[in-house]
Amino acid sequence: MPPEAPSLSSHLILLGLSPDAAVLYAELLTRPPEPLQARAGLFDGDEAGERLAAAAAGLVALGLVEATGSAGQPLVPVSPARSLELLGRLRTGEVDHAQIAVSGAYESFRRRKLSAIAGSAVEAVTGADAIEHRINEALEGARREIRMFDSPPYFRPVDLGTEQALRLFARGVGHRVVYSRASLEQPGNFSVNIEPCLQAGEQARFMEKVPVKVTLVDDDLALVSSSVEEADINLSLLLVRSGGLLSALSALFELMWEQAMPLEHRHPKLRSTAVLHPAERHILTLLLAGVSDNQIIRELGVSRRTFFRRMELLLAKAGATTRFQLAARARQYGWI
Template sequence: MSTTDTERVGHLKVLGLNDDEIKVYQHLLRTGPSSITELGEAVPDRERSIDATLGGLVQAGLARRSGSDHSRYLPVPPDAGLEAMTLRRESELKQARIEVLNAYDEFRRTVHNESTTHLIEVVTGSAIVERIHQIKSGVQREILAIDSPPYYIGGPNQEEIDQLRRGVSYRVVYSPESVEVPGYLTENILPCVEAGEQARVLPDVPAKLTIIDGAIAFVSMSARDTDVNRSLLIIRPSSLLSALIGMFELCWRNALPLHASVGAEDDRLEPIERRLLALLATGAADDTIARTLGISRRTFFRYLERLMNRTGASTRFQLALHAARENWL
C-alpha cells in the first residue's frame, strides 16, 4: 500500500521542507515536468513566490530544470538530496539540544539558583515507573544494578533482554530476597543471564540501585527497609553519584557469581546437582530451591547430603568453597 499524500506531507516536513515546497513537490510527483506558469496556476495558495519555492526544491536536491530552454521543472532521484537534508536536520537537532540544555542551565543559575537542587530529584507515586523507563531507554553502554524487592514493575524483563541484544552490558548484584520472590528467578533473572547479563549474589545489599552509563542513578529502599516503595531518588553527576558507583563496585567484588547453568560439564555432577549448586549460591531458601527444581524437600535434602558427602563438606559454606574451587560456580 502506497504512502498517502497526508502521510507524505508529514515525512517531508520532518526533512525540513516548508508548506509551499511540499505542495509544489507533490504536484510535480503527480504530473511530471511542469513550467513555472503551470506550477504557479496549479498551486495558487502560496506564501512565497513560485521562483523561491522551486529554488528551495532545487537546493534540496528534489527537483531540477529540464527542457532545451530550461523552462520546466521535474522531480529527480532524491538519494543525494535526502542524505544532505537528513544530515542538516541532525545538525539542527543537535544544536537545538545544546540550546535547550543551555537554557535550563541558565534557569538553574538565575531563577532557581539553589546550587544543589538539580543534583537530586525525588519522584513519587505513579510517576516512578514512567521515569524509570524514560531514563533506562536512553542507555548507551552499561547498566550497573543492585537488585532487591519490592519491585515497581513485575513480570519478565524484556526491556533488558532487548538492550543486551543491541550491545548494552549489564552487571547486576542480586539480594537473596530477589530469588525468594515467586517466579522472579525463572521468569526474570535466569532469562536475562542467558541473554548475557553478568549476575552475582550478595547475602546483604545496602540499597536498591541502578546506574546508567555512569552518568545518572536511581536509588530506593530494599526489602529489608520497606515492604512497598513509594519514592525514588534520581542522582545526577556529583560526588554522591561517584560514591554510589564505588559502593556498587565494592558489592560486585564481594558477591558470588550466578550463572544460568553451573560451570563446565562435569561427569561427577548430574544436571540437577549443577542447578542446585547454582541456586544455593543465590542464598535462596530450601523451599524456593526445591520448588524451582520441581522436587520435594525430601529429595532436595537427599541431593544436598550426597553433594556434601562427595566433597567432604560438613557445612553449606564448605560446600560452596569446594564448588568455587572446582569451578562449579
C-alpha cells in the first residue's frame, strides 16, 4: 500500500507551528465556527484548557485566525497567504542557521582530524644538531635507494655526507642524485665529494636549478630542507613519512630525473687526449665568469665566425650540446 499522505497538522508543524496550534488550526478549518470553549475536548489532561488557550493565542499572533473581541465568540480562520509567507521565511532562516551550525561543526572536526593526521605524517625539526641527527638516522635506515635533489647550502659538512654515501654503497643501497648548477660550481665539491660517489656507482644528473631540496629514503620517508633563499633565516627540516605529500615529492623527483642531463665521472682517456689550446681555455674561463659573447670577441680580438667555430670545437671536445653541459664537463675533465 502507498504511504499515507502527511496530515494538515504535519504540514503546519513543518512550517513552524507548535503541535497544539497545528491541531487547533486544522480543527477550525474542518468544523463550523464555534466558541473556543466548544473545543475544550480537543486536548486531554489537566492542562487541556491552558493548552487550548495557548494554541489559540499562537494562531492569533501569527495572523492565521481572527478573534472577534468577545470571549464567547468563535475564532475565525483568515487567508493564510501572508502568514504562511512569513512562516516560510522564518523557517528558511532557521534552516540556513542550522546548516551553518552543522557545517561549522564539521569543519572544526575536519581541521582537528587533518591536524592529527598531519601531526603524525609530517614532523618539523629545527636546530643544527637536531637536523644533523635526524638526517644521519634517516639515511642509515635506507634499505634500497636514496634519491636526492642536491643544492647548497648544506646542513652539515658535505664530506660527512660523502663518507656516509660510500658506506651505504657498500651495503648495496643505490643512489640517484640530481645536482644543481650551484652544486657543481661549489669550490672543490665535484672532485672531493661528487666524483668519489660517481666512481662508487652513483647515478647522477644535473640541471640549472632543482625545484626543492629533498632527500627520499626508499619509499618511506622524505627529508625536505629549507630552500636556498630561506636557509640563512630559517634553518629547518621537514620529515614527511606518508600520504599525498610523500607521493607528490616522489613523482616530482622522477619527473625531474627524466628531464635532467646525465652527469658522468671524469674519464681518464678523454682527459689525456682532449687537450685545450690556450685560446680555448681563455674562452672557457670567460664563459664561466658570465662574460657575454660580444665581450669575449672583443677580448680575444677575433671575428664572430672564428669565435663560434672555436665554441663548436669546445662543445665537441666536451661531448656537450649546450653551454651549461660544457661548463659541467669542463669541471669533470679537469679543464678548469
